[in-house]
Amino acid sequence: MLSRNQFNVLRSLLKKSGSTQRDIAASCGLSLGTVSTVIASLKELGCLNADGSEVTEEGLRSLKPYQVDNAVIMAAGFASRCAPLSYERPKGLFRVRGEVLIERQIRQLQEAGIEEIHVVVGYMKELFFYLEDKFGVHITVNDDYFRRNNTSSLYAARYFLRNSYICSSDNYFTVNPFDRFVYETYFACTYSDGPTDEWCVETGSRNRIVGYGVGGADAWYQIGEFYWTKDFSRRYMDLLEEEYDDPEVADMLLDAFFARHIDELPAYVKRYEQGDILEFDTIDEIKRFDDKFVDNMDSCIIDNICASLDCSEGDIDGFEQIKRGNTNVIFSFYCKRKKYVYRHPGKGSEQIIDRYNEAFAQRKADDLGIDGTTVAINPVEGWKISRYVEGCYDFQYHNEADALRAFDLMHRLHAAKVQCGWQFDIAANCALFRRLAEERGQRSPFRIDELRADVERVYHFVESDGVEKVLCHNDMCDSNIIVSADAVCAIDWEYAGMADPAYDVCSFIVGGDHTHEQVLHLLELYFGRSLTPAELRHMYGSIAVVSYHWLLWGIYRQSVGHDAGSLLYYWYRYAADYSKRALALYAPAGRLAII
Template structure:
């Protein structure tokens, strides 16, 4: 195996036969004396003759030849909302070039033709690269449920002398080479404080420590190179630890850092500006000021049309916390701050957007949701005002819950109506039928519970309770309180004409109210102690709400989404209050 000095000399002569020792020293950073000594050693070993590599010299370089490249392109790129709702970040056009295409072309320019792109989110958008560049496409179907270690796991058998890249990097100079001495992580220098992954090195620039955050430090940025030794051991570690629960959320770099003593990797520094990663839309616009004006984005076209602004005015774009059914981002213009909401995948099966639109207009008229500006009732996207420094009510604070209940009563007594209806029992049956299309429901005890829900529905129908406009997703996370203590009831996706108790049932389930809190909230709704009949009827709707959202959660999970603890919360309230309500009805 060559030492680094001999590799440097041989690689320089491979590129340009007859290169002077002085030029090699200048380009490599080695001293002229070191280059002279290395040159003599390679000549003596028969690797160089008359300033040109011999066949033995080419053979000596062979173990350092780059074999392939892996470009990771599976991620959601959520920090680039809302553009990432339409296309993956790696397909954005920056300074007139598609990011991943520019990177592929730089790899090809360096003679690296075996290129694999690992895809996941909107994977079909990348398929054309196969025809255009001859790259390999590998699907990572775990891109939502785990971090980027899943992408390298999919191609672990391809790892050798391999470049590992991200699809969204922009290199102003081509960093790729056909021959590389050993494994390295590219780095850039941060003057002052930084929150990046800072590198400490030892002898011969070997990375000995990596920490998040530091000052006046080199930090990880850009592409990485694995040599065969590194790849072999890393693949073993990846296979060994992949199924450990703690591995799921780790970056592949976390695994490297966990085993940094046995994984030999050096740091390769680059001047500022060569490697560019964009963590936000504003960062990208600083690099390419005309990006937003030139971007092909229906979302930004919608925003400019509705608000009457230009794309150049839009700034401070960043994602907000995503709900189970929607994707939302913040943005600002010269006139204020706003929220753009994008419908989640598959929500067309769960949400009637025309009904939502009608309810939103009514809510605005009633002063219950002054944030609403515009919604497209066919496609489901929406623009609202952003409530600055908003907070949400505490459902376990009796005073705040009483205020929520008064808002609920105001909605129900408004006389407002929409054309559509929303019924928890019917919705649960619809979700059940959608589940059955995917296969039998063989959850233990499911059909016994479903039969009891059928019994409960007969009692509820016999109550002949009034129907009115209901929110049907009425709980504290759908309230905003502004700095003037004004309450806004938002997110009207499930609104419709319903039994008045729907909203109370949802509130109790989704706010996870305890039995004494349930009774206090019900009394607050009526402004007096509830009667036994009213209490029984509303308990029944806690059961129906829990059951309906339980079925909804099962369907979301069956579609590949992760609902988490809510699956059990819905189940628990559904079954507990099913028992209570049936017992009360039977007493009467």
């Protein structure tokens, strides 16, 4: 095994044979005396020729254990902070200063002599497939990218990790950091003047990392590539294999998992000058580095905004993702100092949403003053621009005043008795969601078949009540109700259509976690009085049918990478509980297979 100084001198001479000892000292950061001593020891080992100017075959054999085997580039993530451009392509495929980020990185690896390159993809994975033909890289698909953090990308590449570089596809290296030979495991780091919220390192003897955590000031922090030796890779992945199914690990970055086992995983710091490695977290950061970035991205979203608001790319800034919405991805932005919201259709939404129907209902809602935020809506492509409601706050299900305001919206909508040419066919929707999920191999953790039999009977009874159909929103949950001190509106009319008014009330109820007593209270708030037995059984039955509908929707959405979270449990619980409550109130009847 070579000492660190022996390795550095050999590598320096391998890069430039015939170098003087002064040249070697400068490139390795060693004193002339140390270089002279090291060269003498390498000649004794037969690693250098007689005059110490060239690496011998024995020297190459000595370097072999330190040769880089491959690189793994992680490119599976969504990069939500780079919305809206990340809605159209992954950040690794952004073009910055004339180069695609991941292509620049692949070229730098290949220039360093690293030919085996594995790219781990997930979000919009198909857009990366061309890299196989263009650069000869290997594509690995991470199917867990949407439900786990980047430890899942490491796990997907676990069989390739040896002496390996581990990179992020969105890093921009102003200098090529890669080498054919690396001595030990390292984390690339640069210095922060002042506070930072990055992963900061504390080092001990020989620059070993002894402390690693988020945040610090006037500190060295990790940015850029990692290099792992075979021993480190094996130990890290053994630990990850053991703990991969631990719920705490699911959302962990590879950094957090390293920090969890820092005493078992010896790693060191490689220090870079500020500006050697760039990491772009937002579009504004990229624009500061490349002022032509947005112009050169050929973004349909930016084009839509410019055409709708009669502006140029330079008038648009302040992009910020809004953490709301399950069917779509949504962000806010500023144009000429006014704030707007852009709705971009989510993956798979075209299979379940009729955008022409939505546009009709949206315009009616604006006319009735039930929404009124719409600036532009495109029924062909599914995007929408809305006015941003200032001073709005999160709707509170358990705030009675908020609930009454939501019910007032529903009463006004239903009383208008708007007619349209299509039904909100909840039975057909259920069949569609179930089929789409099954086609994608998505299996439900719930006892759907048992539940389905009860809901089928309930649906028959509810429909037999003969309630008049009117235009309904059909998705009156908290994320679709915008409230402020002086205004309330219902947004996102994607599921609107002729339906039983109970569907609006019940979609509101099943969007939150309520006890049975709270459900009764909400129903009485809506009706303004106690319910008759006929009304009560109809509302219970509608709760069962509506919650079952959204349960199947949630299972389908999981199949295309969107996690409905705790709502799945709420919907299952409502469907199971209220189907039994409704059946106990309705007269016994045989089964009718509709849903």
